[in-house]
Every structure is written in C-alpha cells, then in structure tokens.
Amino acid sequence: MMKIDPEILIDVDNVSKCYHLYQRPQDRLWQSFLRGRKKFYREFWALLNVSLQVRRREAVAIIGRNGAGKSTLLQLIAGTLTPTAGRITVQGRVAALLQLGSGFNPEFTGRENVFLNGAILGFSRTEIERRFDEIAAFAEIGNFIEQPVKTYSSGMTMRLAFAVSACLEPEVLIIDEALAVGDAVFQFKCRERLQDLISKGTTLLFVSHDMSAVKSFCHRAIYLENGQKKAEGEPEHISEYYFMDVRAEQARSAPKKNKGMDTAIREKAYGGYGTSEGEILSAVFSVTGQNNAFFNYGETIELKVICQFAAHIKYPCLAVVIQAVNLVGIGGQWFRIEQADLEEKLATLTIRFTAKFNEGKYFITLRLEERKDQKQYYILHKIPGALTFDVLPRSDNCLLGFNDLELVCEQ
Numbered sequence: 544m545m546k547i548d549p550e551i552l553i554d555v556d557n558v559s560k561c562y563h564l565y566q567r568p569q570d571r572l573w574q575s576f577l578r579g580r581k582k583f584y585r586e587f588w589a590l591l592n593v594s595l596q597v598r599r600r601e602a603v604a605i606i607g608r609n610g611a612g613k614s615t616l617l618q619l620i621a622g623t624l625t626p627t628a629g630r631i632t633v634q635g636r637v638a639a640l641l642q643l644g645s646g647f648n649p650e651f652t653g654r655e656n657v658f659l660n661g662a663i664l665g666f667s668r669t670e671i672e673r674r675f676d677e678i679a680a681f682a683e684i685g686n687f688i689e690q691p692v693k694t695y696s697s698g699m700t701m702r703l704a705f706a707v708s709a710c711l712e713p714e715v716l717i718i719d720e721a722l723a724v725g726d727a728v729f730q731f732k733c734r735e736r737l738q739d740l741i742s743k744g745t746t747l748l749f750v751s752h753d754m755s756a757v758k759s760f761c762h763r764a765i766y767l768e769n770g771q772k773k774a775e776g777e778p779e780h781i782s783e784y785y786f787m788d789v790r791a792e793q794a795r796s797a798p799k800k801n802k803g804m805d806t807a808i809r810e811k812a813y814g815g816y817g818t819s820e821g822e823i824l825s826a827v828f829s830v831t832g833q834n835n836a837f838f839n840y841g842e843t844i845e846l847k848v849i850c851q852f853a854a855h856i857k858y859p860c861l862a863v864v865i866q867a868v869n870l871v872g873i874g875g876q877w878f879r880i881e882q883a884d885l886e887e888k889l890a891t892l893t894i895r896f897t898a899k900f901n902e903g904k905y906f907i908t909l910r911l912e913e914r915k916d917q918k919q920y921y922i923l924h925k926i927p928g929a930l931t932f933d934v935l936p937r938s939d940n941c942l943l944g945f946n947d948l949e950l951v952c953e954q
C-alpha cells in the first residue's frame with residue numbers, strides 16, 4: 544500500500560482532464576445510443592499531466608489566462624469533477640469556495656445553509672452555534688440571513704459562503720476567484736481574514752487574477768497555460784513571468800509591430816524570463832565578482848552587466864531597480880545602451896551608485912528593454928532580484944525607512 548505523507552495535504556499526481564466537445568447537441572444523443580462504436584465528439588484536454596503538492600500551512604496560488612484550466616483543477620481537487628487520468632489525494636477538513644455555486648441549497652435560508660455547510664465541513668451543531676454570530680456579522684447581509692438563499696444576489700451568496708469557510712477555520716481552504724466578488728470594503732475584509740487564517744495554519748489553494756493578492760499572501764505560485772504547468776516558484780517571480788507573457792501577447796497582436804519576430808516569453812538560462820530578442824548574460828558586483836556583496840553605508844556600489852540583443856532592436860536599454868527586502872521598489876533608473884552599432888550587439892555596462900541606505904538587505908532587479916521613451920517599452924529579459932546586497936549596521940545610525948533622503952534639521 545502507498546504511504547501517505549501527513550504533511551502533504553493536497554497531492555495532484557500527473558492529472559489530466561478531457562472534455563468531450565460536441566459540434567451539435569444531437570451528437571451527444573447519438574453518442575449515447577451508439578456508445579463506443581462511433582465518435583461524435585472532439586476531445587479537448589483542459590488539463591494535461593499536471594502534478595502539484597501543497598504542504599500543510601502553505602498558501603499556493605494558481606495563476607494563468609482565461610481558459611488555462613485553473614477552475615477545472617480546483618474542481619478536481621474539491622472532488623466536484625473526476626480526473627480522466629492521474630490521481631488526487633486530499634487530506635484534512637476541506638472547504639471549497641468554487642465559482643460554480645456555493646454549495647448552498649437555494650431553498651434553505653442563509654441560517655440553515657450555514658449549519659448545513661458547517662456539518663459538511665465536520666463541525667458539530669454546538670460549534671457552529673458558537674460561531675454563528677461571527678459568520679452572520681462577517682457576511683453583512685442583514686436580515687437576509689433568515690431568507691432562502693434563492694432570493695440572494697450572487698454577491699450576497701458569495702459573501703455568506705466566504706464567511707462560512709473563513710469563520711469555521713477549515714484545515715484546507717480552496718478558493719476560486721472569490722475575492723473578485725463583493726465591493727472594495729468586503730474584498731479588503733476577505734484579504735485580511737485570509738491572511739489571518741494562513742497565520743493560524745490554514746492551508747490555502749487559491750486561484751486569482753489579482754497579482755497583488757497572490758504576491759502578498761501566497762508562499763508559492765503555479766502558472767498554468769493551456770492546461771499544463773508552465774512554471775512554479777516564488778509568487779513575485781511567477782507573476783512577473785505571467786505579466787510578461789501577457790504583455791508579449793499584446794505586443795504580438797498589435798498591428799504590424801514585431802512582425803515575424805519570436806517574442807514568446809521563456810525562462811532564460813541565466814535566470815528570469817524574456818523573449819529571444821535579448822539576453823542579460825552576466826550581472827555581478829565588481830567587488831566580489833558575484834551576485835551578492837556587503838557594503839558599508841556611503842560606499843560605492845558598482846555592478847557590471849553584460850548583455851546582448853538582436854540586430855533589429857533599435858532602442859536597447861537597461862533598467863536597474865533597487866528593491867527593499869519586502870520587494871517594494873525604492874528607486875532605479877533606465878539607461879540607453881549606446882553601443883548599439885557594435886557588430887555582435889554585445890554591451891558591457893558599469894553602473895555605480897552610493898550605498899545611502901539604511902542597514903538591511905536589498906535586491907536589484909534588471910531589465911533589458913526595447914524602450915523608445917519613458918512610457919513606451921517592452922521587456923526583452925527581466926531578472927527579478929538578479930543581485931542582492933546588504934548594507935551593514937553602524938553605531939550612529941538614525942535613518943528611518945530605506946533610503947537616506949539627507950534630511951536637514953536646523954534649530
């Protein structure tokens with residue numbers, strides 16, 4: 544018998560899901576008459592050989608374009624769909640907030656549905672009674688709680704569904720785009736509650752198009768494309784990858800622009816993502832020859848970047864962004880690469896700035912770009928956090944925040 548690791552609460556092993564697409568409604572009928580003797584449908588693989596694991600206390604985001612297979616994947620994990628191939632194991636008390644329906648019975652009142660849902664989640668009646676007021680207060684649907692759910696707006700249904708899942712604190716919470724419904728105030732409340740649940744140990748699997756939510760509370764992101772896993776890793780990196788893909792797609796569909804060029808975004812050998820039109824080949828601190836270094840306040844930080852770009856790139860630029868440890872950008876600049884007439888389109892740039900920062904860790908993100916001006920540009924290669932440096936502590940430090948803005952106080 545296979546041994547199940549108690550720390551892996553969701554295990555999706557090589558899962559595929561095939562839908563049968565019928566051109567005409569009557570073909571479905573013919574299919575059921577003739578069973579396997581003739582095929583009236585076209586196969587459509589919404590998911591193909593997808594594997595993923597979610598560990599206890601982890602918050603994992605699934606991102607991707609419309610139709611990538613995200614909802615299908617969540618429905619398979621929640622058990623509302625069955626896979627065509629592969630195996631899914633889920634452990635723990637699971638609550639699922641899926642796009643299709645809330646799991647509520649429309650004929651029952653909100654109150655009755657809270658008890659029904661709570662029971663499905665494995666809570667006793669007294670336990671649900673104890674938390675009922677909190678649930679009703681969170682949902683903020685007033686007296687509607689005593690009305691049948693069929694009289695609710697879709698936003699109200701989702702509010703109540705979210706309140707039940709969030710207030711009962713399930714072990715595993717699966718959410719499909721739930722934060723997109725509701726007004727801004729409710730969305731903010733949901734985000735706070737999710738953060739709270741994660742810190743208390745709920746395991747979260749979360750589909751969202753809201754990259755700021757993905758970055759702010761997920762530990763890992765999985766990028767699905769055409770039913771397959773395209774990338775997996777740090778939410779910051781994966782959401783950048785996704786954004787760049789979306790931008791490249793827009794550039795491709797723009798009239799005449801980049802005609803015939805291969806502008807698909809791929810993972811790059813040296814790190815990060817980009818098109819085949821340009822590449823950052825190396826980026827190091829001069830002082831260490833590596834991508835990390837320590838500096839004292841006031842020292843000069845020097846980095847050397849070698850990059851290459853395709854012959855048709857007219858306005859090559861290198862953008863340098865310095866980020867604090869929470870990945871908030873605290874400054875940066877883009878520089879034109881003036882060596883564009885070089886035979887091999889190979890450029891070496893030396894960038895210098897003074898370490899006028901508070902003590903702590905910083906990241907440097909590099910972007911090689913085709914940039915006409917401040918606003919019009921597209922990215923050829925981006926390496927998030929390509930370099931890291933530490934500014935060392937000092938005894939007379941009175942800085943607040945990240946940069947030294949050189950404030951003066953006269954008295």
Ligand SMILES: Nc1ncnc2c1ncn2[C@@H]1O[C@H](COP(=O)(O)OP(=O)(O)OP(=O)(O)O)[C@@H](O)[C@H]1O
Pocket residue numbers: 562563564587589607608609610611612613614615616
């Ligand atoms: N019941 C179904 N029958 C046939 N095709 C389906 C069915 N359900 C989904 N699909 C197809 O499977 C693909 C994946 O759909 P899915 O809803 O999982 O995507 P998604 O990534 O969640 O998209 P979105 O971001 O728009 O919600 C889509 O091309 C969709 O048209």
